[in-house]
Amino acid sequence: xxxxxxxxxxxxxxxxxxxxxxxxxxxxxxxxxxxxxxxxxxxxxxxxxxxxxxxxxxxxxxxxxxxxxxxxxxxxxxxxxxxxxxxxxxxxxxxxxxxxxxxxxxxxxxxxxxxxxxxxxxxxxxxxxxxxxxxxxxxxxxxxxxxxxxxxxxxxxxxxxxxxxxxxxxxxxxxxxxxxxxxxxxxxxxxxxxxxxxxxxxxxxxxxxxxxxxxxxxxxxxxxxxxxxxxxxxxxxxxxxxxxxxxxxxxxxxxxxxxxxxxxxxxxxxxxxxxxxxxxxxxxxxxx
Amino acid sequence: xxxxxxxxxxxxxxxxxxxxxxxxxxxxxxxxxxxxxxxxxxxxxxxxxxxxxxxxxxxxxxxxxxxxxxxxxxxxxxxxxxxxxxxxxxxxxxxxxxxxxxxxxxxxxxxxxxxxxxxxxxxxxxxxxxxxxxxxxxxxxxxxxxxxxxxxxxxxxxxxxxxxxxxxxxxxxxxxxxxxxxxxxxxxxxxxxxxxxxxxxxxxxxxxxxxxxxxxxxxxxxxxxxxxxxxxxxxx
Ligand SMILES: Nc1ncnc2c1ncn2[C@@H]1O[C@H](COP(=O)(O)OP(=O)(O)OP(=O)(O)O)[C@@H](O)[C@H]1O
Ligand SMILES: [Mg+2]
Numbered sequence: 001x002x003x004x005x006x007x008x009x010x011x012x013x014x015x016x017x018x019x020x021x022x023x024x025x026x027x028x029x030x031x032x033x034x035x036x037x038x039x040x041x042x043x044x045x046x047x048x049x050x051x052x053x054x055x056x057x058x059x060x061x062x063x064x065x066x067x068x069x070x071x072x073x074x075x076x077x078x079x080x081x082x083x084x085x086x087x088x089x090x091x092x093x094x095x096x097x098x099x100x101x102x103x104x105x106x107x108x109x110x111x112x113x114x115x116x117x118x119x120x121x122x123x124x125x126x127x128x129x130x131x132x133x134x135x136x137x138x139x140x141x142x143x144x145x146x147x148x149x150x151x152x153x154x155x156x157x158x159x160x161x162x163x164x165x166x167x168x169x170x171x172x173x174x175x176x177x178x179x180x181x182x183x184x185x186x187x188x189x190x191x192x193x194x195x196x197x198x199x200x201x202x203x204x205x206x207x208x209x210x211x212x213x214x215x216x217x218x219x220x221x222x223x224x225x226x227x228x229x230x231x232x233x234x235x236x237x238x239x240x241x242x243x244x245x246x247x248x249x250x251x252x253x254x255x256x257x258x259x260x261x262x263x264x265x266x267x268x269x270x271x272x273x274x275x276x277x278x279x280x281x282x283x284x285x286x287x288x
Numbered sequence: 289x290x291x292x293x294x295x296x297x298x299x300x301x302x303x304x305x306x307x308x309x310x311x312x313x314x315x316x317x318x319x320x321x322x323x324x325x326x327x328x329x330x331x332x333x334x335x336x337x338x339x340x341x342x343x344x345x346x347x348x349x350x351x352x353x354x355x356x357x358x359x360x361x362x363x364x365x366x367x368x369x370x371x372x373x374x375x376x377x378x379x380x381x382x383x384x385x386x387x388x389x390x391x392x393x394x395x396x397x398x399x400x401x402x403x404x405x406x407x408x409x410x411x412x413x414x415x416x417x418x419x420x421x422x423x424x425x426x427x428x429x430x431x432x433x434x435x436x437x438x439x440x441x442x443x444x445x446x447x448x449x450x451x452x453x454x455x456x457x458x459x460x461x462x463x464x465x466x467x468x469x470x471x472x473x474x475x476x477x478x479x480x481x482x483x484x485x486x487x488x489x490x491x492x493x494x495x496x497x498x499x500x501x502x503x504x505x506x507x508x509x510x511x512x513x514x515x516x517x518x519x520x521x522x523x524x
Contacts, residue, residue, distance in 0.1 A: 164392060171378045171389050178376040181338060183364035183393035183441060 006257050009136045014253030015246065016142040019149035020207050022245035024222065025229040026153065026238055027200030033236030034173040034193045037087055037098045041106035042201060043226055044219035045078045048109065049205025051117060051214055058124050068206035072199055079198015083191055091190075106219060113216035123213035145207035152203055153242070159196070160238075169193050173236065225252075225265075228272045234282020244283060247271075289352060291316045291476055292337070292368075292445055296346035297356075299336045306332040308500045309346070314445065319477040321487045321508070324497035330480040331373050333497065334447045337478075338370035339363035351444070365393055369443035373450055373480075375434040379423030383414055386422045386433055390440025399442060407436040410469060428459040432466065439470070446470070448479040452486070464490055488512045 028042045039045075049071040056067040086101050128140035160166040172179045172189045180186055212218070229248050233240030248268050255264035279285060290313040297310040306329045314320045322330050335341040337348065339360040348356040350366050364370075369390075378386050387407060391400045408415035411432045417425060422433055431451055438446055451467065452460040464486050471477055471490070481487035488494060488508045496504040496511070504511065 164388065164397060167381070167385050167388055168392060171381060171385075174378045174380065175376055177340060177360075178372065178378070179389065179392075180340070180360040181364060181370050181372065181376075182389045182437075183361050183396070184389075185359070185361045 002258065005135045007254065010254045010257040011250060012133075012136055012138065013142070014250035016146040017253060018246035018249035019146035019153075020204060020211070021222075021226070021229060021249050022242050023149045023152060023200055023204045023207070024226045025233065025241040025245050026156065027197045027204065028226055029230045029233070029236060029238060029241045030156075030169075030200075031193060031197040032230065033238070034169055035083075035087065035091075035190050037091075038102065038227070038230075038235075039082065039197070040099065040102040040223075040227075041082075041109055041219065042197075043221075043223035044106050044109040045075065045082070045198065045201045046205040046208065046222070047113065047214060047216070047218040048078065049075050049202045050209040050218065051113065051122075053206050053209045054122050054124055054214060058122070064126070068203075071206035072202040075202015075205065076195045076199040079194040079196070079201065080191060082198070083194035087194070088187070088190075106223075110216050110219065117216065119215055119217075121213040121215045124209050126210055141210055145210060148203070148207060152200070156196070156200070165189075165192055169196075225268070228268070232272055232275055232283060234285050237282050237284055240282045240284040247283075290314060291318075291351055292478070293349045294337070294346065297336060297343055297348060298345040299332065299341055299343055305344075306500050307336065310497075310500075310502055312495060312502065314476060314478050316444075317474065317476055318493065319471050319479065319491040321491040321494040322478070322480045322497055323482075323484045323487065323494055324503075326482075327499075328497045329500040330497055331449055332500075334370060334372075334449050334478070334480060337363075338368055338447060340370075364441055364443075365395075367442075367444035368447065369438035369441045369445070370447040371434045371438045371449060371451065373453070375430050377422040377430055377433060377437070380421055382419050383422055383425070383433055384418040386437050387414070387440050390437035393441055396441045400440075403440050403442055407439050410439075410473070411436050411466070427455050428463060431455065431463060435466070435470065439475075443475070445476045445478065448477060450480055450482060452481065452483045460486065 024043065024046065028039060032038050052074050053067040053071045056062040056070055057064055082105065086105060090097055090101050126141055130137055130139040160170055168179060168184050168189055169192065172184070172186055176186050179189070225248060229244045230241050232248070233242070233244035251268045251271060252261065252264035255267045275283065292314040294310055294312045298305060298308055300306045310333065322333060324330055332341065336343055339355065339358050339362065343356040346356070347354065350368060353366055355363055355366060378389065387404060391397050391403060396403065413429055414433055414436055417429065422430065425433060435451070448467070451463055455463060460483060467477070468490060479487060479491065488511060491508050493506065494508050494511050495502050
C-alpha cells in the first residue's frame, strides 16, 4: 500500500505541471480558435526557445531573467514569422495542405536542431531551496514556473477581455467578415494573435528548460500531449483547455507514483480516446 | 456632390453577374430605400458599397473619395457603417463588448464613452442587457444591438439590410420607429427592405431593383402611388 503522502505530493506536482501545460495548450488553442489552423510545430518552436535559454544562461552566463526575456522575444518573433511565411500564403486552402505545411515545419525544425546542436540532451539546473509542507516536498524550481504561468494566463485573460485588440481577437474568431465591417483589418488581428501565441511558446520554453532537458525531439515529448489537451478541452475553447491541462497533468503525475510515468501517458491517452467518443466537443461542450 | 454616388456598378460571384450597371445616389441627410424581390441583388448592392465584395466595373464615390477596390475595413474608416443581413453579431460576446467592437476604429475609440452613452440613450434596453451575451437577446433586441454597434463607429452613412427580417409584426413597427429616431439624429440612411409599405413611409426616395438592375426610381410617395409597385410589393 502506497503512503497517502506520496499521492498528495503527486497531486501537488500535477498542479504545478498543469500550470506550464496550460500555457502551452492555451497558446496553441488561441491560434487555432482565431485562425482555424493547428500549428503542429508549436512545441517545436518552444524547443528553439529552450535552446536559446540554454545557450544564453548556461554557455554565455546571462542572468536567468534576461535569458527568459530573450526567449519570450524569440517566441513572439517566431510566431510572426510562422504566420507571415507559412500560414498567411495558405489561408483558405484545403485543411490537408495546412496540416502538411505546419507538419513540414516540424520536420524542418527537428532536422535543423539536430544538425546544429546534435541529439545531445541539454539542461539548465538551478539550485533553489525546497520547502516542506507537512511532509509534501515543494521545490521552488517547480513552484516558480507554476506561479509565472498562472500570472501569464491572468495577463492573457485580461488582454482578451479588457482591451480593444484582445476583444477583437475573440470577435474575429466568431465572425471574421463582421469584424472587417467594424474597421479591423483581419490580417492584422491574425498577426497579433500569432505573435501572442508565439510569445506564450517562448515563455513556456523559458520555464520548461528548468524542468526538462532540451533535445531536437522535445516537440515529440510534449506536442501530442498539448494537442490532446486542446481537443479534450474543445478546440478553440480556452477555459476548456485550462481545465483539461490540469486533468491531464494530474493523471500523469498520480499514475507516475502509482506505477510509472510511461503508464501515466498510457492512461492519459486512454482517457483522451474515451472522452473523444463520450464528449467529442470537449469536456465543457454543451450537450445535444 | 452627393454623399454616396454609384455609377455603372457591376459585380457578381464567380461567373454569375449579380448587379448590372447600377447607378444610385444618396444625398446628405437623406433616407433612401432599395426594394425588390428575393434574389434581386439588394444584399449584394450593400456588400459592394461597404467593400465586402469587389466592384468589377463602375465607380463608387463617398464624399468625393473613390472607394471602389478598397477593402471593408478601409471603407468603414471613411464613415460608412454596414448593418449586415442577419445582423452578424458576435454571439458569445456581451452586449457591451459588441458595442465596443463597433468603436474599433481609432477615431471612434477616442469618443467611445460619449458615443456609448448616446447609443444607450437611443436603445435603453441595451444598457439593461449590457452584460448579457448577444446571442441570448431576442430578435428585436439583436437588431437594435446591430444598429447600435454600427452607430458606435460614428458613421456618416448607415447601410441597413432588412432590419425587420424575422421579427414579429409588433416588433417591426417598433423597430421602424427606432430607425426614424436614428434618422432624426441626423444620420443618412440607405435601407434595404422587403417590408415595402413600412419602409416607404420612412424614406425620402426609393429604388426598385430587379434581377440585378435598377428598374425604377422616385420619391417614396410617388412610388407608393405607382400601380406596379403597389401590386407587386405592397400587396394592395
Ligand atoms: N455568395 C454567393 N455566391 C453566389 N451567388 C450568390 C451569393 N450571394 C448571393 N448570390 C446570388 O446573387 C443574387 C442576388 O443575391 P442577394 O443576396 O443580393 O439578393 P437579395 O435581393 O438580397 O435577396 P433577399 O431578399 O433574399 O435577401 C441571387 O441570385 C443569389 O443567388
Ligand atoms: Mg438580402
